[in-house]
Amino acid sequence: MTAQLNPRGDVAVLVPAAGAGVRLGPGAPKALRLLAGEPLLVHAVRRIAAAPSVHTVVVAAPAADVESVRAMLAPVATVTVVPGGAERQASVAAALAAVPAGPEIVLVHDAARALTPPELVESVAAAVRAGHDAVIPVLPVVDTVKEVDAGERVLGTVDRAALRAVQTPQGFRRSVLTAAHEAAGDPLTDDAGLVEKLGVPVDCVPGSELALKITRPFDLALAEHLLATGA
């Protein structure tokens, strides 16, 4: 059944889904690869659409797959699909340009984080609604971290107490994300990085283990296991 988005919601979610998935190995674009029989993108959009604040979803799909992605997502939720770009940043910019007037909170969420629970979408949106201009979900770094040189010789041990592993959805006041993309130079790996360059504070909320990014084959196997055990 097609999920109904909230016409009174205040949140637009941009879903960059145009990446190749090189680190996952040969195959279809990553967002279209199957997890428990369904594309990663379907899992991701289903969970986004289940978040009560969500008014609009815009997916940036691989340019060659825009029509098939539209057809694939039609039974899942009412979404807008646009062609993505060569870099994640360009895909996000293309999706941002397609957000209609209305939502003043914009979240950017990787299709590759396919098992992200709706509760995390809501908690990031709530933090923006509460007054933060930019909000990212984070987890503590659990391993000891070393800095090394080009020859893999250890230069030192980094104080991990001050480090965080960053996830999506990342949430922004719409005007802030728009200004960050207008000012963007060389591509960065996340949108909060663009906002940092504007000098706007970025705040953290607790992330979720379920929001892992499916990057390598091990991650896909882990996601299969998590789904099989109830995620």
Ligand SMILES: Nc1ccn([C@@H]2O[C@H](COP(=O)(O)OP(=O)(O)OP(=O)(O)O)[C@@H](O)[C@H]2O)c(=O)n1
């Ligand atoms: N040109 C791009 C590159 C990435 N993405 C999206 O950005 C998210 C995070 O990127 P990542 O997981 O690094 O995906 P890929 O770029 O596909 O991975 P790889 O570097 O292994 O090719 C993914 O949902 C991916 O589809 C995108 O929309 N457009």
Ligand SMILES: C[C@](O)(CO)[C@H](O)COP(=O)(O)O
């Ligand atoms: C946005 C992101 O998911 C935050 O962890 C990440 O930066 C995406 O891209 P990456 O190329 O895998 O770092």
